[in-house]
Amino acid sequence: MNPTHHRRRQLRSVGTITAGAALAAVLAACGSTAGATAQNAGAGTSSGSSAAAGQPVSGGTLTLALDGDPTCIDPAQTSLTNTLSLGAQFTDTLVDQDFETGEIVPALAEKWEISDDATEFTFHLRDGVTFSDGTPLDAAAVKANFDGIIDLGAASFLGSSYLADYVGTDVVDDSTAKVTFKTPNVPFLQAAATATLGILSPATNKLTADERCQGELVGSGPFVLSKYDLTSQVVLTRRAGYAWPSAAAEHQGEAYVETVVLPIVKETGVRAGGLQSAEFDGIFQPAVQDQDALEQAGFTLTSRANPGNVQSLFANTFRPLVAEEAVRQAFQKAIDRDEFNATLFNARYAVPSSVLSPTTPGYTDLSADLVYDPEGAKALLDGAGWTVGADGIREKDGTKLVLKLLSSEATKSAAELTQNQLKEVGIGVEIEIPESSQSFKVRSAGDWDYTFSGLTRADPDTLRRDFWSGGQPNSAAHLTESPLDDKILAQKAEVDTEKRWAIVAEIQKEIITQGYDIPYGSQLQIYATRDGVQGLRLDASSRLRLYDTWVQASS
Structure with a gap:
């Protein structure tokens, strides 16, 4: 009997509730030494990477075991972190971001110019770059790619947001592309560094959205997408002759690793067990309850906090209860974020201190506005005329103060904890969990008071994506028009970085103090690997990059 398969069957029988305890026992039996953690939780500090030892081996x-099916492997049509991380391996981008500072650096484009009003971006491409099918990556290919994003429409909801008010791309000559927008789009340069806008071949852009989802993708990156079996595995192979890494890379030439096999293993205990039994060299997203045991057993944990909007409850001010400022502000004060962190996360996950993560450029620390203050919440509700009824739930003019939270199975525990905490101040909660296939439809319909969401991007324009009233129904929050809209659009147009950050600070302050966003947790990308895996890196968007990764033989 194959011992690896035997181990997987054993761990499956444990069940999700006891998986962490079972793993700890298994790992303790190994007698391994303490592990290492490479972590970045703060803005402007070193990006997550596994510590390198010795000379790289080709x-x-x-x-690496994936934590779920990519569903649609086209990076232009997804917001899933694992899919975007895969896309970053077989595509290149016009520019990149320094993994530590977030500074925009050259990639496919050697240089670029931006018009004074940030409506025109001219990119000068490197010579000699080709897609893996041998066709040249030229200005026409860039145009086909951005036009293709627009053609995908709602299927590329992130891409469409990044290319808001897109006019078109002019092919100035073979190596020069000019991208034009109707209105200023300062964040576009950062968007051009994301896998969502990774450059795919003209042939790929002629395919249907469904064909692209199924893996018929050709890029110019350091790896080739050679196999995608839905729900089974993804295989990447090293691109022969690759010679155009971005300025954020740590070496030149081809990638070190020849083949990357990514089995899809949804069960957290099975992933962790496969790492322990040496079936896997590493795993995506080890469960919170498994992380300490893995580290103590000698495995390396590489992590970085996601930039962008933290895990939060987003308001729907079209609803009469949420339209009341006192109700929103009381909600903000009634949430004990330390309890959330202790219950749902661990010390690796920072308690949120703003609507934005600390790894986001322009982040402002608003911890003072997020202090747990249940007595303050009660006072606000008392002052607004909400009195406590016989059942402990407040009411006014015959209306119960009961909020509907739109959740999912993934956020069910957070919803239940929110329900318990709000009950302490007299706010009732109903939790709705629609079928996953219906979640977008239900959210778009707006029959909810707060919904759970978060958004990753290394630019504060995530605030426009989720809080601009003109972004509905795609935005996480559903807000009525207000002066906040003007500030959100102003940051998108401000070319002076310091002035833009000042506007972004005002936006964060207003969102938090108005209770439009109730932060409760940080998003963290974390990987566990054996000690022979070196040079694993997480970029400025906390996406996995394998170009600089290399492997030593198992000891």
Whole structure:
């Protein structure tokens, strides 16, 4: 009997509730030494990477267990972190971001110019770059790519947001592309560094959205997408002759690893067990309850906090209860974020201190506005005329103060904890969990008071994506028109960085003090690997980059 398969069957029988305890026992039996953690939780500090030892080795196979099916492997049509991380391996981008500072650096474009009003972006491409099918990556290919994003429409909801008010791309000559927008789009340069806008071949852009989802994708990146079996595995192979890494890379030439095999393993205990039994070299997103045991057993944990909007409850001010400022502000004060962190996360996850993560450029620390203050919440509700009824739930003019929270299975525990905390101040909660296939439809309909969401991007324009009233129904929050809209659009147009950050600070302050966003948790990208995996890196968007990764033989 294959011992690896035997181990997987054993761990499956444990069940999700006891998986963490079972893993701890298994790992303790191994007698391994303490592990290492490479972590970045703050803005402007070193990006997550596994510590390198010795000289890089070329060749070999790296097996990393994915935490779920990419569903649609086209990076232009997803917001899933694992899919975007995969896309970053087989596509290149016009520019990149320094992994530590977030500074925009050259990639496919050697240089660029931006018009004074930030409506025109001219990119000068490197010579000699080709897609893996041998066709040249030229200005016409850039145009086909951005036009293709627009053609995808709602299927590329992130891409469409990044290309808001897109006029078109002019092919000035083979190596020069000029991208034009109707209105200023300062964040576009950062968007051009994301896998969402990674450059795919003209042939790929002629395919249907569904064909692209199924893996018929050709890029110019350091790896080739050679296999995608839905719900089974993804295989990447090293691109022969690759010679155009971005300025954020740590070496030149081809990638070190020859083959990357990514089996899709949804069960957290099975992933962790496969790492322990050496079936996998590493795993995506080890469960919170498994992380300490893995580290103590000698595995390396590489992590970085996601930039962008933290995990939060987003308001719907079209609803009469949420339209009341006192109700929103009381909600903000009634949430004990330390209890959330202790219950749902661990010390690796920072308690949120703003609507934005600290790894986001322009972040402002608003911890003082997020202090747990249940007595303050009660006072606000008392002052607004909400009196406590016989059942402990407040009411006014015959209306119960009961909020509907739109959740999912993934956020069910957070919803239940929110329900318990709000009950303490007299706010009732109903939790609705629609079928996953219906979640977008239900959210768009707006029959809810607060909904759970978060958004990753290394630019504060995530605030426009989720809080601008003109972004509905795609925005996480559903807000009526207000002066906040003017500030949100102003930051998108401000070319002076310091002035833009000042506007972004005002936006964060207003969102938090008005209770439009109730932060409760940080999003963290975390990977566990054996000690032979070196050079694993997380970029400025906390996406996995494998170009600089190499593997030593298992000891």
